[in-house]
Amino acid sequence: MHRLRTTVARLQPLTAAQTAQSRSQHRTVVVKGGSRTFQPARRLNASVAAEPFLNGTSSNYVEEMYYAWLENPRNVHKSWDIFFRNANAGAPPGSAYQSPPPISGTSQGLASVQTLVGAQPNVEKLVEDHLAVQTLIRAYQVRGHHIAKLDPLDISCVDFDDCAPTELFCSMNELCFYGLVESDLDKVFRLPTTTYIGGNESVLPLREIIRRLEMAYCQHIGVEFMFINDLEQCRWIRQKFETPGIMNFTLEEKRTLLARMIRSTRFEEFLQRKWSSEKRFGLEGCESLIPALKTIIDKSSLNGVESVIMGMSHRGRLNVLANVIRKELEQIFCQFDSKLEAADEGSGDVKYHLGMYHRRMNRVSDRYITLSLMANPSHLEAVDPVVQGKTKAEQFYCGDTEGKRVMSILIHGDAAFAGQGLVYETFHLSDLPSYTTHGTIHVVVNNQIGFTTDPRMARSSPYPTDVARVVNAPIFHVNADDPEAVMYVCNVAAEWRNTFHKDVVVDLVCYRRNGHNEMDEPMFTQPLMYKKIKKQKGVLQKFAEKLIAEGVMTAQEYEEEITRYDKICEEAHTRSKDEKILHIKHWLDSPWPGFFTLEGQPKSMSCPSTGISEDDLSHIGNIAASVPEEDFTIHGGLSRILKGRANMVSQRVCDWALGEYMAFGSLLKERIHVRLSGQDVERGTFSHRHHVLHDQNVDKRICIPMNYISPDQAPYTVCNSSLSEYGVLGFELGFAMASPNALVLWEAQFGDFHNTAQCIIDQFISSGQAKWVRQNGIVLLLPHGLEGMGPEHSSARPERFLQMCNDDPDVFPKLSEDFAVRQLYDCNWIVVNCSTPANYFHVIRRQILQPFRKPLIVFTPKSLLRHPEAKSSFDEMLPGTHFSRIIPDDGPAAVSPEKVKRVIFCTGKIFYELTRERKNRGMDDTIAVVRVEQLSPFPFDLVKEETDRYVNADLVWCQEEHKNQGYYDYVKPRIRTTIGRSRPVWYAGREPAAAPATGNKQTHLMELQRLLDTAFDLEAFSGKQ
């Protein structure tokens, strides 16, 4: 990028006092009857104001003429008199004006105007020049960042185009662009109200205007904000960066900043000295990240924030843990000891992934503040929505409706910020009522490289931060080699969030001194960049030299500060050698005080009955069938649905939607917060739920009957989400992390779509506890079932969830009294496919009533939502009832089990197709159909009861899914283990296939019939091995 600054360098600053000599902000015009002060208000009559040349700055001048003329037409030159007369007489725009001669007023007021404009050849030129200056000012506000000195290496990877913007003043050429000439530089211009560069002055010479604009917009800070479509917000930012002298710091502030830079720098140096061959993803080249974060936290704490939740990836994470969160250094250092034994269950994680939670006194604000850094996987940016969800939950539980007490900070890498679509998805949650965290501060460690790829190959946008523009977030680019500029923008970012409660981005333009990690050789791929980096003086050294030169501290004081911190590190290192055992529990990011025993164990190993009283069933049922608000008109179709619910309540039965209502309603009554989020969940994709009623006559008037269950119930949140799976599921996972006393459910529109959130499922839900000893009770509702709807509306891919279950297929577990609960405790997640509303009701309630938290995956039905047989009696939901892990056959087969020739095990909706077929074939007493409702952890004990009961039967697993999909690969070895491999487990289902389902209805039905034929053909497997 061109940096033609020579002309600018020749411009000498003009002090405010100099410019104030001849002008004052409110100029006084003496008129008959006394003097009067002109305020900025514009009161030209309409026709005068409509003149094409009268806008912006020019109107100030003409306005004064007009006032003088109003007082007395002889106060102004004849030509102005004619002009105002014509205009007042209604001359159309353009025709009132006749070119006046150079100004030569008679009154004192005119004399002052003349001082302002000097010897202008004519008013047209005057107006044009003022307009030009105004445009120039605006150009700096809009595009000043293009020529700001943001890059410490001065190799700038920000590729706008090949030349500097023509509208910025880089040479006299650009001045010509505005029709100005060099001599205009000394002319004085009135400043428009859209700038603050004047400070107390309302007029400045052009030379000074340009200098101040350069100072505000083209030094070490580049401000991108003029795309924001809110005037007040733009004004606020202009004021923060344009006001002269606004970036001055006190001596104390500078010393604190240096101390923070010392900690940041020396921490990495210490690690490098002690463990030179260990990966740590050091911060070298962006040491100012530490003071940046601390500044944001200090300022936010001063503004009343009590809890800050942070998410970040590898780069500088250990440094943040040590110097921002203040994790004990020995706890960090001992992680480098390869002999350290892990004390907790689970597989653990590498040191630069672990989380942390710490409450401490903030020295600047003198207030307590809780800082947590969320544990995160290697998957860049995956933690972003999780942080947002947890932040939202903390805000929700402490009644912080405006985000004044709890906030989040996300730290990004430049390549990941630009490349990962999740960043965009997370930004789009930022202003949605049920997802907003009222402003996140994003800090980008923009080291101008991603592993070995430079930005020219990594993104198509000029900046890595352009994605933030979609939500109108201001973006503050800053040269990270200037710690004071960094501190300033971080202060502004924190104030921005506190003022507007909207997202903001700080782009720390820096470099990466080493390779991607400490073992990497960067010269292989970025030779020129790294030659430059090798010559680059460290930021701490540069900053210390500056402060010593300024007299802020002596060289000796600086050395002492360094020695002091090095000693702290050495002492902690000595202590770290005593640590023999690694407690991952010490790295918890979200403790749940009171939920576990002091040792971190569940308080019991039992789960009470999940049934509820008859009264509660009818009460909640009646609420589900009602419109609890007065004068609320609902749609006729919905009236019929509610009437249907009322009928079911009177008959003491539930369909699926009512079963869900009973589960949610009863938990709410027990003061458990319930939050259901996902695409179109309020009504339900299949139009069965209707948790939010809409008044047919009043726009936006809604009613949520679930919130009318009892006066002291917990609140119910049901929210249609943005059309995102990755972002929203991550968000809900984070929400569920905040408290064990909430039921948080995410529903996929169809289960098929969950795989765009696969990273959250793999990296957090399935393995989170094993890696980070952190439990999570999130529920995934995944509509699933082959119903002829084609390959993408059929399968929630049960095989994938089952493949990730941690129970051993080959070991029959030791049975005990608390086997069922213990199994749940030991598993990584629970996978169910319920075939009845009652069982769905129970499994949802169990999720909260069990004494620990595990993720629950529910394959939910579609056609069963309205299936006449898929109903449950209230009797199945009363006190004393439980979730049934399997549902045995209760028909004729069970009466004489020895006569049964075949046991068909199945799960989900195929049960109804099987029993219909069995009836049609008159095989009720020869074939037993057993439903496995909880697939994982596998109910070995109950399956054994069934296989023991039907001693003469062969065993078949029947599923509607293709053979390489569904449940078969999971259940087969487990059933075989259960029976000591004494009998085969045959398969009745669709053939293996690449796609989950056919798109052809006929083929679908034919496949179904074929699999039913196999299931009921008692000879189907004879002679097979």
Ligand SMILES: Cc1ncc(C[n+]2csc(CCOP(=O)(O)OP(=O)(O)O)c2C)c(N)n1
């Ligand atoms: C989703 C994902 N894809 C790929 C990787 C592998 N990876 C690890 S670090 C890295 C480069 C990251 O660059 P940047 O975001 O600029 O962060 P930096 O390392 O420069 O701080 C890549 C590609 C990953 N961790 N996550």
Ligand SMILES: [Mg+2]
């Ligand atoms: Mg990078």
